[in-house]
Amino acid sequence: MQHHSLSEADPELYKILKKEASRQENEGLEMIASENFVPLQILQAQGSVMTNKYAEGYPGKRYYAGCEHHDSAEDLARERACELFNAEHANVQPHSGTTANFAAYFAVLEAGDKILGPVLSHGGHLSHGHHVNFSGDLFDFETYAINKETERFEYNDVLKAAKKHDPDLIVCGYSAYPREVDFEMFREAADEVDAILMADIAHISGLVATGAHENPFPECDIVTTTTHKSIRGPRGGMILCKDEYSKSVDKAVFPYSQGGPLMHQVAAKAVCFNEASKPEFKDYTSQIIKNTGALADSLQENSLKLVSNGTDNHLVLIDLREEDITGKLAESALEDANIIVNKNMVPYDPESPMTTSGIRIGTPALTTRGMKAKEMREIGKMIADIIKNPEKDVIQDAKKRVEILMDEFPLYEGSEVEY
Numbered sequence: 001m002q003h004h005s006l007s008e009a010d011p012e013l014y015k016i017l018k019k020e021a022s023r024q025e026n027e028g029l030e031m032i033a034s035e036n037f038v039p040l041q042i043l044q045a046q047g048s049v050m051t052n053k054y055a056e057g058y059p060g061k062r063y064y065a066g067c068e069h070h071d072s073a074e075d076l077a078r079e080r081a082c083e084l085f086n087a088e089h090a091n092v093q094p095h096s097g098t099t100a101n102f103a104a105y106f107a108v109l110e111a112g113d114k115i116l117g118p119v120l121s122h123g124g125h126l127s128h129g130h131h132v133n134f135s136g137d138l139f140d141f142e143t144y145a146i147n148k149e150t151e152r153f154e155y156n157d158v159l160k161a162a163k164k165h166d167p168d169l170i171v172c173g174y175s176a177y178p179r180e181v182d183f184e185m186f187r188e189a190a191d192e193v194d195a196i197l198m199a200d201i202a203h204i205s206g207l208v209a210t211g212a213h214e215n216p217f218p219e220c221d222i223v224t225t226t227t228h229k230s231i232r233g234p235r236g237g238m239i240l241c242k243d244e245y246s247k248s249v250d251k252a253v254f255p256y257s258q259g260g261p262l263m264h265q266v267a268a269k270a271v272c273f274n275e276a277s278k279p280e281f282k283d284y285t286s287q288i289i290k291n292t293g294a295l296a297d298s299l300q301e302n303s304l305k306l307v308s309n310g311t312d313n314h315l316v317l318i319d320l321r322e323e324d325i326t327g328k329l330a331e332s333a334l335e336d337a338n339i340i341v342n343k344n345m346v347p348y349d350p351e352s353p354m355t356t357s358g359i360r361i362g363t364p365a366l367t368t369r370g371m372k373a374k375e376m377r378e379i380g381k382m383i384a385d386i387i388k389n390p391e392k393d394v395i396q397d398a399k400k401r402v403e404i405l406m407d408e409f410p411l412y413e414g415s416e417v418e419y
């Protein structure tokens, strides 16, 4: 076999990678709430020889020979995950957050069973019952709504929906909810109707890992997450659960819904959980909370309305219903200034999902770059200026300032990233 560096072997693809690295480094403020930048040690594990092996099964019970070191890596990932999240069992093989949810549902339910999840435009994910997704197709999904006055999920609303629909399982955990999830409240509602309680902490798992957000255990029975959002690891998923569900969760991942695990990703998940247990990561997540608070203050001081009037976590949701601009146009005006956010439905949104009356903004990625409250306040002002007055000169001024910020807070530059 001939070995070549990627730049020699495939200059065409290499050039694309260089361009993407430069885009991440220089071409915009990454404020999509689900994105982050991983450290080099994660990239290294992902680019390792662990990709070469079939390791179907679980440590000690594989279907192929030669899995000794894969067993060690997966055990390390599982042990670190349990320790970090105070969980009794971890399955680190799901390829993504969506496949983790698929396996978690089928671990304890059968097709056609009833699940109670959030109204999708109130912060849920496609895999929480959308009709274009397997979840809406294979399960009988009913919903609970955000409270119109408080713009938070409230016990009485959840309980009322639970009593009305008598679900087998309740899902809590969201993609666009700026407030702390009250797992105790959901446990009480689940107990009233004898339902299994599942938390999907895909967005907040980094915060949960350090205590910057309440832990879903012991209230929840099953917890799913991605490993690439606030926890800043490789792209992938994970299921955590109480012991009584461990066998059915493992079976639902393999062989029910997946074949061989992506062991290079599993190795990188082990690295991620080690990083997340360090004091530096705790500092990182408390900085995320401070940064989001500063961003929220700045947006509000500049007369923008936020869903629920603020934030407890890593994101804010701007409510544009009283502004002269839609989510779609605001997203595009901000992109022109190299501020990258996404349009998002607000609760009870009169606009369609393609247009929306909201903008979702997250701080994990910029906090990874080293930005602090001062920069967040300044960025909040720029965002408000553009939303209130999306004209060429306002956008150009912001864009110039964004360029300077990119330079001041380098990402991988100078650290010899291998492509």
Ligand SMILES: *Cc1c(COP(=O)(O)O)cnc(C)c1O
Pocket (backbone or CB within 6 Å): 034, 095, 096, 097, 098, 099, 101, 124, 125, 127, 173, 174, 175, 200, 201, 202, 203, 226, 236, 237
């Ligand atoms: C991102 C997300 C997922 C899905 O993750 P993928 O890895 O993109 O499949 C699931 N649930 C929630 C709440 C999410 O925010």
